[in-house]
Amino acid sequence: MMHIFHPLDDFTYDLFLTGKERDIEQLKQKMTDFYSVGPYKPKITVKEKQIEVEIDATLIEEQQKAYQEVISLSEQGKYDLAKDKLLPLIQKAPHVSEYHRVLGQIYSEIGDQDEAINSLIDALKWDRKNGWALLMMGNIFARHHRDIGTALKYYKEAAKANPEDNITLNNIGAIMLQAGRNKEAIDFLLQAKDINPDYPNTYHALAMAEESEGNLLGAFNYAISAIKKNPNRDNLYTESLRYAMHLAQKLMEEGKGRSLMNKYTRELEERTGKRIDTVEDDSISTAAKIEFAENYSRDRHIIRYKPSYPAVEHLVMHELVHLDLVTEARQEQKNQLFTTSLAHSKTFDRDMEKDAKRLRKQGLPEDSVKGFLSSIFNGLNLQVYNTPIDLFIEDFLYSTYKELRPYQFLSLMRMAQEGIKATTDKTIVAHAPKAVVSASKVYNLVNAMHLRDLYGVNLVADFKATPKEVKQAEEFMEEFEEYRYDREPAEEYELVQNWADDLELSSYFELVEEASHRTGKSPEDVVSEMEENAMDAVYSDPYEEQQMRTFQEEHKDKDLNMAVAMYMVDALKYFSKLPQDKVKAIAHEIAMKGMYGIHPDRKDYTLPSIPSKTFTGYHLLAYYYVSWAIAEPQFLPELQLPFDKEYSVAKQLQEGK
Numbered sequence: 001m002m003h004i005f006h007p008l009d010d011f012t013y014d015l016f017l018t019g020k021e022r023d024i025e026q027l028k029q030k031m032t033d034f035y036s037v038g039p040y041k042p043k044i045t046v047k048e049k050q051i052e053v054e055i056d057a058t059l060i061e062e063q064q065k066a067y068q069e070v071i072s073l074s075e076q077g078k079y080d081l082a083k084d085k086l087l088p089l090i091q092k093a094p095h096v097s098e099y100h101r102v103l104g105q106i107y108s109e110i111g112d113q114d115e116a117i118n119s120l121i122d123a124l125k126w127d128r129k130n131g132w133a134l135l136m137m138g139n140i141f142a143r144h145h146r147d148i149g150t151a152l153k154y155y156k157e158a159a160k161a162n163p164e165d166n167i168t169l170n171n172i173g174a175i176m177l178q179a180g181r182n183k184e185a186i187d188f189l190l191q192a193k194d195i196n197p198d199y200p201n202t203y204h205a206l207a208m209a210e211e212s213e214g215n216l217l218g219a220f221n222y223a224i225s226a227i228k229k230n231p232n233r234d235n236l237y238t239e240s241l242r243y244a245m246h247l248a249q250k251l252m253e254e255g256k257g258r259s260l261m262n263k264y265t266r267e268l269e270e271r272t273g274k275r276i277d278t279v280e281d282d283s284i285s286t287a288a289k290i291e292f293a294e295n296y297s298r299d300r301h302i303i304r305y306k307p308s309y310p311a312v313e314h315l316v317m318h319e320l321v322h323l324d325l326v327t328e329a330r331q332e333q334k335n336q337l338f339t340t341s342l343a344h345s346k347t348f349d350r351d352m353e354k355d356a357k358r359l360r361k362q363g364l365p366e367d368s369v370k371g372f373l374s375s376i377f378n379g380l381n382l383q384v385y386n387t388p389i390d391l392f393i394e395d396f397l398y399s400t401y402k403e404l405r406p407y408q409f410l411s412l413m414r415m416a417q418e419g420i421k422a423t424t425d426k427t428i429v430a431h432a433p434k435a436v437v438s439a440s441k442v443y444n445l446v447n448a449m450h451l452r453d454l455y456g457v458n459l460v461a462d463f464k465a466t467p468k469e470v471k472q473a474e475e476f477m478e479e480f481e482e483y484r485y486d487r488e489p490a491e492e493y494e495l496v497q498n499w500a501d502d503l504e505l506s507s508y509f510e511l512v513e514e515a516s517h518r519t520g521k522s523p524e525d526v527v528s529e530m531e532e533n534a535m536d537a538v539y540s541d542p543y544e545e546q547q548m549r550t551f552q553e554e555h556k557d558k559d560l561n562m563a564v565a566m567y568m569v570d571a572l573k574y575f576s577k578l579p580q581d582k583v584k585a586i587a588h589e590i591a592m593k594g595m596y597g598i599h600p601d602r603k604d605y606t607l608p609s610i611p612s613k614t615f616t617g618y619h620l621l622a623y624y625y626v627s628w629a630i631a632e633p634q635f636l637p638e639l640q641l642p643f644d645k646e647y648s649v650a651k652q653l654q655e656g657k
Contacts, residue, residue, distance in 0.1 A: 003055075006050060007049065008050055016030040017030060024046065028044045028046070031044055037064070038068075039067060039099060040056060041127070059093055066085060069085055070086045070089070077109075082102075082106055083103065083106050087103075097126040097127035097130045098123070099123075101119070103119040104117070104123060120136055121137075124137075128157075129160075130161070131161035131165065131168060134161055135171065138172065138175070139175060141154065142176075142178075143175065143178075148179055159172065164195055166192040166199055167192075169189070169191045170199065170205065173187075173188035173189035173192060173205055173206075173209075174189075177189075177205060189202050198229050200225075200236055201226075201236060203223070203225040203240075204226040206222040207222035207223040219247050220251060220406055221405075223240055223244035224244055224409070224455050226243075226244075227241055228456030229456075245409075248406035248409050248410050251406040252311060252406060252407060260317065260403060260404055261278075261317055261320070264401075268324060271327060276301045276302075276320070278302075278305070278316055280304075281304035281611075283611045284306065285379075288305035288306065288309075288319050289303070290319040291303075292323070292326065295603070296606060301323060305319075309414065311406075311407035311408070311414075314397070314410075324396075325489075325492065328489045330514070332489045333515055336490065336493045338496070340508065340509050340510070344508050347508060348507075359372065359431065380508070381509050383439075387443040387446055387447065388480070391446070391484075392484075394412070395454075395484065398454050412447075417459075419448070420462045423441040441469050445470060446473045448460050448463065449477050472502070475502075476502075479499075496511065497511055564625075567619045568622045568646055568647055570622070571623045571626035571627070572650060575630055582609075583627055584632065586623075587624075587627035587628045587630075587631045587632060590623060591639075598620050605619075621643070625646075
């Protein structure tokens, strides 16, 4: 026997206890834990002013190796061999509680639950605080005897014996959950969470318990916590992600997102003084978009969304926050417009000339090359403008509308997956300019990192990004953090510009002050500018550009509105491909819009029948005249549009005369 003596003074307490309290039972427990060797516990005796520790060193030396063999054989499933080696150890040292506990576990594994109980009771007789023995007793009564009452008695004692062991409490909670005792399960699981708030298994079990209790939103939040607390994309992570998506889908079926959307819509209608219409539209290029009334010369805002997307309520709410941010910036006279011009698109085309040549060499027709580069130009600018602003929008939705989170979760997951496909798909990557793919990947990585921040889902690796691209995205997120919680109105535009500068994309757009942009030009200025740029707005072929310039020079003194003439050429080309009845329908559609006046100085008119075009005032007037001249020429004089000369000139040019 080995004997160790400690004076019962402050120094001894300080050695074993961290707190200031002088509790003798806590001291004895700490000393027992410290001097235990495997299953061999010391004997602690308090004698007046000293405390004695008695360690059976001989027993440890004789039996430690044999005990480890027992454990190894048990782990290998060789239970009969393990039992044969364990029984002699018990005969020599029956006071070792763990021997009886291991024997009980062996009996339980081979299916003899009655003998298991007998051995576990022996373990508890020698040490009633043997937490693993208590836990096993509870498991046997819960799983094999379906005696939940008795099981709970042992579980509660196990919790007392191991008050700081979250695994014990978590396992008890999981077994209670399997037994359908949800409330008891939640009690144990919450205790486990308090002890270790970073253990993902507990959150997953709590999610299941809350769903069983009918609390779907609580279950969803716990499932998201399980994802967030799991840094490894292991089986539990995968299961928690699947479960969160399942719960989100069930919550969407309850329809609460629609009421949130309607309430927020009414609030913004009151604040902006304009009606907000929500329209299904499969023709738009993005999941959803907002058309601000001011940009379309309307008395209402229109939000368009693709009905095929999941969680459309989130899409609409997202666009409503766009309007909210713009309204906030307008009140401070700080709102900015993201604008592109022909000069910006030409700069893009020049920068992408090598890629255009490569595509031509691959056999793509010129029209396809131009269309492809145009779609990339527009798509890239959408990312440039939206990505920084979307971070603030999603933060706002996440913190303000907790019941919208399931919708937001599914929606952001869908868009992240689309971002992965758009930047890793072999066909897309093979054709798209490398610089554009890289910039797009950085913006998508930012969104993925934000998704990870909000919901714990880590898709960053799926983008197969370079270290440089990941680092750039991380730097953007760091800059976002500087604005995140104390953003001033319109400060989001600073990130739009800063990130574009860093990615060398600033030459493809311009941010302009809305107030000055809307009031800084007179109608005469607008007409003059359109006359100068109308040809470029309609044509992009170099040969046709030269022909058009020659034609303009020949007719510059003939009292023509060249802007209207050029737009009429565009209209003639467009309508030449349509049947007569379709042209007639468009003619009447424009006439209905004309009842309210078509103003030359207005921009961004739209026609539902021509969703691919956005019209200026003169552009729409040109289409107005040409459509009636083709479809119903007998009524053309009644329109009183003074563009007869322009139409005659446009036909000559169209016919090559």
